[in-house]
Structures are given as C-alpha cells and as structure tokens.
Amino acid sequence: MSEGTQVKKKRKIVLDERLQAYKGVWVFVEHERGQVHPVSWELLGEGRKLADMLGVELAGVVLAAPGEEAKGFCQEAFTYGADLCYLMQNEVLADYRNDPFTQGLTELVNTHQPEILLLGATTQGRDLAGSVATTLQTGLTADCTGLTIDPDNRSLLSTRPTFGGSLLCTIVTLNYRPQMATVRPRVMAMPEKDASRSGRIVEHSLVMAEADIVTKVLEFIADDSRDKPQLPFADIIVAGGRGLGKPENFQLVWDLAEVLGAEVGASRPVVQAGWVELDRQVGQSGKTVRPKLYIAAGISGAIQHRVGMEGADCIIAINNDPNAPIFDFAHYGIVGDAMTLLPALTEAFRQKLATLKQAG
Amino acid sequence: MHSVVCIKQVPDSAQIRVHPVTNTIMRQGVPAIINPYDLFALEEALRLKDRFGGKVTVISMGPPQAEIALRKALSFGADDAILVTDKSFAGADTLATSYALAATIRQIAKETPVDMVFAGKQTIDGDTAQVGPGIAKRMDLQLLTYVSRIVSVDQEKREIMVERRAEGGVQVLKTSLPCLITMLEGSNQMRFGTMPDMFRAARYEMKFWDKTAAGIEDVAKIGLKGSPTVVNKVFTPSPRSEKAEMIAVEGGAPADVAVALLAKMAVRFPVVEKELAKRA
Numbered sequence: 001m002s003e004g005t006q007v008k009k010k011r012k013i014v015l016d017e018r019l020q021a022y023k024g025v026w027v028f029v030e031h032e033r034g035q036v037h038p039v040s041w042e043l044l045g046e047g048r049k050l051a052d053m054l055g056v057e058l059a060g061v062v063l064a065a066p067g068e069e070a071k072g073f074c075q076e077a078f079t080y081g082a083d084l085c086y087l088m089q090n091e092v093l094a095d096y097r098n099d100p101f102t103q104g105l106t107e108l109v110n111t112h113q114p115e116i117l118l119l120g121a122t123t124q125g126r127d128l129a130g131s132v133a134t135t136l137q138t139g140l141t142a143d144c145t146g147l148t149i150d151p152d153n154r155s156l157l158s159t160r161p162t163f164g165g166s167l168l169c170t171i172v173t174l175n176y177r178p179q180m181a182t183v184r185p186r187v188m189a190m191p192e193k194d195a196s197r198s199g200r201i202v203e204h205s206l207v208m209a210e211a212d213i214v215t216k217v218l219e220f221i222a223d224d225s226r227d228k229p230q231l232p233f234a235d236i237i238v239a240g241g242r243g244l245g246k247p248e249n250f251q252l253v254w255d256l257a258e259v260l261g262a263e264v265g266a267s268r269p270v271v272q273a274g275w276v277e278l279d280r281q282v283g284q285s286g287k288t289v290r291p292k293l294y295i296a297a298g299i300s301g302a303i304q305h306r307v308g309m310e311g312a313d314c315i316i317a318i319n320n321d322p323n324a325p326i327f328d329f330a331h332y333g334i335v336g337d338a339m340t341l342l343p344a345l346t347e348a349f350r351q352k353l354a355t356l357k358q359a360g
Numbered sequence: 361m362h363s364v365v366c367i368k369q370v371p372d373s374a375q376i377r378v379h380p381v382t383n384t385i386m387r388q389g390v391p392a393i394i395n396p397y398d399l400f401a402l403e404e405a406l407r408l409k410d411r412f413g414g415k416v417t418v419i420s421m422g423p424p425q426a427e428i429a430l431r432k433a434l435s436f437g438a439d440d441a442i443l444v445t446d447k448s449f450a451g452a453d454t455l456a457t458s459y460a461l462a463a464t465i466r467q468i469a470k471e472t473p474v475d476m477v478f479a480g481k482q483t484i485d486g487d488t489a490q491v492g493p494g495i496a497k498r499m500d501l502q503l504l505t506y507v508s509r510i511v512s513v514d515q516e517k518r519e520i521m522v523e524r525r526a527e528g529g530v531q532v533l534k535t536s537l538p539c540l541i542t543m544l545e546g547s548n549q550m551r552f553g554t555m556p557d558m559f560r561a562a563r564y565e566m567k568f569w570d571k572t573a574a575g576i577e578d579v580a581k582i583g584l585k586g587s588p589t590v591v592n593k594v595f596t597p598s599p600r601s602e603k604a605e606m607i608a609v610e611g612g613a614p615a616d617v618a619v620a621l622l623a624k625m626a627v628r629f630p631v632v633e634k635e636l637a638k639r640a
Contacts, residue, residue, distance in 0.1 A: 032527050096526065097533075098493075098503045122527050127505045130493030134458060139588030142488040162594065163371075163485065169594045176588035214502050218521070219532040235635050261639045278546075284487070292635045303597060314629045316621065317604060326604075331629075332621055333604035336614070344614035348622050349636075356640035 013153050015175055022177035025051040026114040027082070028105065029060045029073055030124050032096065033222070036073055038190065039120030041080045043183060045191030046147055047118055048081035050156070053149040057083040059114065063104045063206075065094035071201065078199040080191050085199060086112065090206040095217040096124050102131040104206045109136060111204065114178050116156050118147075121182035129182050139173035140180040143284070145187055145307050155179065165284040165304025186232045186288040186311065229279045231263050231287045236294075239265035239282055239309075240275075243298025243319055244338055247275040252342040253297060259350050265289065265309075267299045283308035295345070297338040301326025318342070361414035361515065363405035363476040364465050365438065366495070367398040369422055369429035370485040394429045397480030399550045400543040404510060405478045406437050406551065412515055414475070415439040417468055421449060421460055427566050434561035435553040442468070446570040451584030454486070458494025459581045460574060465499065467575040475518075477540040481506055492542040502539035508547050 027047045030037040044060060051058035060077030064070035066089045074085035086108050092100045105128065109117065117132075119125035121143050133140035145168070146159035155172050156179040162169040173179040231237065238260065240253040250270070257264045264280055271281040282289055283305040294312035299305060301317070301324055309315070310329055317330035318338050327333040334341055371390045394402075405416045418433040420426050421444040430441035444464050452460065465474060477496070482489035489505075496503035506525040511532070513520050518537040523530050525544050553561070576582055584590075605624070609616045626633050 030527070033529070035528070037527055095531070098496075098505075102497070123506045123525055124527055126489045127493060127503070130454070130488075130490040131497050131503065133490070134455060134494040134497040137455065137588075139453065139455065140488075140490060141589060142486075142490060157592065161487075162591075167594050168597055170592045171589050172592045173588050174590060215504075215533055215535040217531055218534055220526070220529050221523075221532065222529040236639075260636075285484070293629075293632045306597070314625065314632050315604075316625075327606070328603060330604040332625065333606045334617055334621065335606065335608070336612070336617070340614040341617065344618040345621075347615065348618035352622055353636060353640045356637050359640075 013155050013172065013174055015177070019175065019177045022113045022115040024056045024059055024112070024114045025054065025116045026059045026061050026086075026118065026178070027077075028117065028119040028125065028128070029062045029077055029085075030120050030122060031062075031064065031073060032124065033220070034069060036076065037120055037122060037124075037185070039122060039125070039183070039185040040077075042185070042188040042190055043118045043120060044077060044080040044082055046183070046188045047116075048191065050116060050147060050149055051083075054115070054154060056115070059083065060085040061105065061108060062086070063088045063093045063101055065089065065091055074201050075198075078197045079193045079195055081197070083199050084202060086202050086204055088204045088206050090208060092208050092210055092213055093206065095220065097213065097215055097217060098127055098131055099213055099215060100206070100208055101128050102135060103208060105132050106135045107206065108204060109178060112202075115154075117178040117180045119180070119182050121184040125182055129180060133180050136178070138176040138178060138180060140182070141171045141173075142182050144181045144183050147181060147183070156181065161284045161303055161307050165302060165307065168303065184288050186290050187307075189290070189311065229263055229277070231265055231280065231282065231289050234263035234289065235292045236260050236262035237265045237282070237289055237291045237309075237312075238262050238295045238297070239267065239299060240270060240297050240338075241267035241299030241305075242269045243300070243321075244270070245298075247273070249339060250275050252339065252346075256295065256342055256346045256349070259346050259353070267305050296326060296330070297342055299326060300324045301329065361408050361412040361475050362472050363408055363414070363416050363478055364468060364474050365398070365402045365405045365416060365418045365433070366461060366477065366479045366491070367402065367418055367420050367429060367433055368395045368483050368485075369393070369420060369426040370395045370483055392425070392428065394432055395480055395483045395485075397482060397484070397543070397545055399480075400545055400547050401478035401480050401541070402433055402436060402438065403548045403550045404541070404543050405476065407548070408476065408510075408513065409437075412513070415472070417442065419444060419461065419464055419468070421445070421452075421457060421464075424568070430566065431561045431564065434564050435558045436551060437553065437557050440567070441564065442567045442569055444569050444574050446574075448571055448579065448583045451587060452582060453587035453589045454488050454490035454494055455588055456582050456586035458491050458498055459586060460571075460576060461491065462495045462498035463576050464569065464574040465495065467569075467573070475537045477501060477538070479540065479542045481542045481544055489542070492540060496540035499540070502535040504533060504535065504539055505542045506544050507541045508544045510541075
C-alpha cells in the first residue's frame with residue numbers, strides 16, 4: 001500500500017559499534033506436524049528483497065527434532081530464496097514449546113548476529129517472537145503489512161495498521177539489533193519456487209535436556225479442517241458487509257458463492273453482529289486473503305478490511321455510496337443496490353460458467 | 361490461589377473515525393472500554409477463585425482515567441485493583457510496558473505470592489500480543505499463550521493442564537505454577553457483576569502506583585527511553601494509481617450491468633477467466 005498524506009518525522013539512528021556487526025536477514029521457518037507453514041515461504045520471498053537491498057545473505061532458521069525431515073525443510077527454503085540455513089536439532093525441539101525454542105533461537109541470534117529477524121504472525125510465531133525480543137531486549141513490530149529498507153541508514157521500515165485499522169504507521173527500531181517483525185499469513189505473495197537453487201546448512205547444537213523443561217506436551221489434537229472455512233487460500237471469495245442491511249440479506253452472498261464455488265467472507269461489523277462466524281472475517285483482525293477474484297458487497301472498505309484483501313488480483317465492489325473508500329482500490333465498481341445486483345451477478349456468472357463449459 | 365490479571369483500557373475501535381479532511385483520529389466521543397480480550401482472562405481468574413478461593417488482583421498501566429476500567433473489573437468480582445500510572449511511562453512500547461508490569465507484579469507478590477498471571481491474547485488497539493510473553497520472560501514464568509481451556513489445576517502439586525490453540529490443532533500442555541496464561545477469545549463468557557460487587561467497586565479506594573511504588577529499578581527501561589521501537593510516521597493509504605472502473609449502463613438494469621462487468625473482466629483479467637474455466 002503506498003502512502004498518501006503523512007506526518008513525517010525523520011529520526012537519526014546511530015548504531016553502537018557492537019551493533020554494526022549485525023548483518024544478514026533471517027526468516028524463522030515454522031513447522032508443525034511435519035509441515036512447514038506457508039507463511040515462512042512468503043517471508044523468504046520478502047526477506048530476499050530486503051537482503052538484496054542491503055547486499056547481505058538471506059538465511060532460513062530451522063529448529064527441529066533430529067532427523068532428515070528438518071534437512072528437507074532447509075532444502076526447500078533454498079528453493080524459496082534462502083542462501084543458507086541455520087539448523088538446530090535436539091529432541092526437546094520435537095514439538096513447539098516456548099522455552100526450548102526461545103532459548104534456541106536466542107542462542108542462534110547471539111552467535112550469528114542477524115540485523116533482521118522475521119517470523120510469521122501465527123500462534124507459534126507470535127508466542128516465540130514476543131519471548132525472543134524480550135530476552136534479547138530488542139524491538140519487535142507485530143503484523144506488518146509492508147517491509148522495506150531506509151536507504152539512508154539501512155534500517156528496517158515496518159508498516160502496520162494502527163488505531164484499530166483506521167490509519168497506517170511506519171515503525172523503526174532505534175539503537176537495538178536485531179530488528180524483529182512478524183507478518184501474517186497471506187500478506188506477502190508466495191515466491192516462485194526455483195528448484196535449481198541450493199545453499200549451505202550451518203548446524204548448531206542446543207544443550208538442553210527434557211529434564212530442564214517444565215512444560216510438557218501431553219497431546220496434539222489435529223483440527224478437523226473439513227468443515228472449517230479456508231479463506232486464506234481460496235481463489236474466489238464473495239464477501240458481504242453492513243451495507244446489506246440485515247442478516248437475511250446475507251443469503252444473497254451465499255447464493256453467489258455457491259454458483260462460483262467460492263468461499264464466503266465478511267467485514268468486521270457483520271461478524272460482530274453475529275451474521276456469520278468469526279472464521280469468515282476478512283481484515284486486520286480477521287483473515288488475510290489473496291484470491292484471484294474478490295467480490296465485496298456492502299463493504300465500505302475501511303483500512304482494517306482493506307489490508308486483509310487488497311492482495312486480490314481482481315476486486316469487484318458493490319456499494320450504494322459512490323464515495324465509499326472501497327472504490328479507491330477496487331478494480332471494478334458498481335454503485336447501486338446489492339439486493340438487486342447480487343442476484344443479477346449470480347445469474348450472469350451462472351450463464352458464463354455454462355458457456356465456458358460448452359466451450360470446453 | 362492468587363491471580364493477577366493485566367487489563368488495558370482501550371478506545372472502542374469500532375467507533376474510531378478518521379477526519380475526512382485532516383486525516384487525524386477523531387478521539388472525541390469515542391468510549392473507552394476494557395480491552396474485550398482481557399475479559400476472557402478476568403473471567404478465567406474469577407473462576408479459579410470460585411473453585412479454590414484466594415483472590416484476584418487486576419492491574420493496568422495507563423493514564424489516570426484508566427481507573428474506570430479497573431473499577432469495572434472490580435464490579436465483576438475482582439478483589440483488588442492497582443493503576444500503575446506515571447508520566448515517565450509515556451511513549452512505552454511493548455518491551456518497556458512488560459518491564460513496568462513485571463516490576464509491578466513482583467511488588468504485588470511481596471505481599472501475597474502470585475500463582476497465576478493472566479492477560480488477554482492481544483489488545484484491540486495495539487494488536488501486538490507481545491506484552492504477555494514479555495512479562496512471562498521477565499519474571500521467568502512458564503508461558504501458555506492462546507489458551508482455549510484450563511483442563512485441570514492440581515493445587516497440591518502446583519500443576520496446571522491446559523488446551524492451547526496451535527496452528528492446525530490444539531496442544532494439550534501441562535506445566536507448573538506460577539505461570540502466565542493468555543486467554544483466547546470465546547473461551548468463556550464474562551459473568552454479570554453482583555449488586556454487592558458493584559457497590560464495592562464504586563466505593564473502592566483505588567491504588568495508584570507511581571514508578572517508585574511499582575518497584576521500577578531502572579528508569580532507562582521505562583517509557584520512551586526504554587522503548588527500542590518508535591513510530592516514524594502515521595499516514596493514510598493512498599488510492600491505487602487508477603481508481604475503480606465504474607460499471608454503469610444505460611437504463612441501469614442490474615442484469616445488463618452484470619453482463620457488462622463480466623465482459624470487461626474477461627478481457628482485462630485472464631487470471632480470473634482461467635479460474636472460472638476451472639469451475640465450469
């Protein structure tokens with residue numbers, strides 16, 4: 001998101017000599033049950049850009065149980081842009097737990113001194129980031145929607161929504177290193193995988209035994225994901241907002257979604273009003289999505305919603321207010337009554353799909 | 361069982377508006393509330409008191425008017441309330457905030473040992489989710505974030521078992537007291553305050569702790585001075601370079617508008633066309 005009006009206050013940042021030694025961009029590679037979270041690859045894509053701007057290396061950081069699986073994660077990180085991976089393996093790292101992961105990551109940072117450390121803003125990434133930043137006594141910016149480098153002083157500029165998502169702000173870290181930031185899944189684009197890329201693995205041990213750890217994992221109950229909405233990875237989303245007037249009218253959103261085989265999304269006010277479940281909320285306080293097509297009906301387009309969906313390839317907005325902010329960033333706008341336009345779109349898409357089917 | 365619950369007074373973000381001309385936040389008339397996520401933490405602490413006895417102390421760091429949030433917490437049934445307020449806390453980021461709150465909780469523990477510290481999973485104004493973990497690390501407490509359920513507490517063994525929301529599932533964790541828990545939303549429902557609690561809350565002599573009372577040892581670690589991060593600028597996003605292409609047709613019949621839109625989109629967005637073809 002580019003910036004419009006702004007209040008600018010340039011701060012001079014002078015680093016202690018000790019901190020000037022911090023070099024390189026790191027991405028924490030998060031995994032659970034043998035699966036790397038896609039947000040880690042998205043961060044490698046973004047980290048690659050930052051590393052290139054700085055002229056430094058990009059590293060993935062993998063903490064895991066001993067075995068070949070973790071080496072596979074490192075190889076995959078290379079294909080997404082990492083130059084090297086720091087690999088720490090110990091039985092105590094088999095499941096995510098705050099203490100061993102905090103100690104492991106803190107040790108790695110203190111040993112190899114990166115200037116930037118990025119983590120996914122997931123339940124694991126946020127738990128770990130807050131703990132590591134406190135242990136290292138450094139700055140951490142949560143839920144960034146934009147990351148870039150200040151060419152004047154090499155510092156990381158982290159942009160995130162503020163004031164409940166009604167404005168954006170850019171945050172810098174002063175005389176502290178590393179500069180830490182978390183980014184939510186789907187905020188950054190998934191980079192192209194390049195299978196020809198490779199890199200080096202730097203192994204590092206963690207001296208810690210199970211007896212040293214107070215918290216024990218008794219069980220992991222996997223989610224039954226069949227009935228849960230999967231908004232972040234949906235290719236088409238139809239979303240409704242307060243402009244639909246009343247909960248019964250939301251059925252028109254469901255109707256269009258059914259014809260399109262799309263997921264249903266919603267803005268914060270209608271989720272808070274209980275029209276649809278929390279899992280369908282799109283925006284800063286809900287899910288971030290990157291579909292190919294996003295149809296928004298009766299959604300005004302406040303920043304809080306915008307940051308959650310502006311990564312869509314094509315945005316169609318229907319609103320009866322010609323001045324609604326959503327028309328500032330949608331690709332197509334229709335000023336009018338969603339009550340009549342949604343059924344019309346449903347019918348038009350039904351015919352379109354029938355025509356495409358005939359064409360084969 | 362002595363629980364300390366950290367709460368924050370926040371503006372009701374659903375009601376914040378940005379001035380259309382000056383692009384500044386219009387704070388006037390925006391009601392201040394207890395951060396909604398903190399209520400799940402408070403209710404869980406009250407339930408522990410119901411079961412095991414003991415007390416619930418609520419604390420908040422903020423300006424003097426945050427007293428209102430603490431009184432509200434008392435009216436739900438909390439026993440004690442402390443507002444940590446000092447001009448030198450101004451400008452604190454999450455690192456400086458966790459330093460001040462950890463010092464406060466240590467002071468509280470000198471009088472009555474603390475078994476549990478509770479916090480909401482995040483605030484609705486900052487949304488960082490960093491202060492809870494920060495306090496835990498500073499106090500060397502076991503940290504349990506995103507807890508959806510306290511399964512059991514064994515007071516004798518000083519053990520607690522919880523369910524924690526993880527990516528793709530729920531972790532069942534066991535740990536020792538004292539620990540710090542951040543509660544997930546929807547994990548419980550805040551009770552209604554009783555009449556006696558409401559009267560007590562209104563008459564309660566609020567404790568205001570400045571930095572000395574809160575046991576702050578290093579003033580370089582609080583407020584702006586103790587904050588590694590600073591806000592460089594605040595701005596509104598600009599529109600895309602081109603605004604939305606508005607679809608309007610003569611007569612304005614919805615069916616015609618829809619057909620016109622699909623025709624235009626087919627030309628400009630082959631990526632959408634391809635996606636639709638997959639579904640045909």
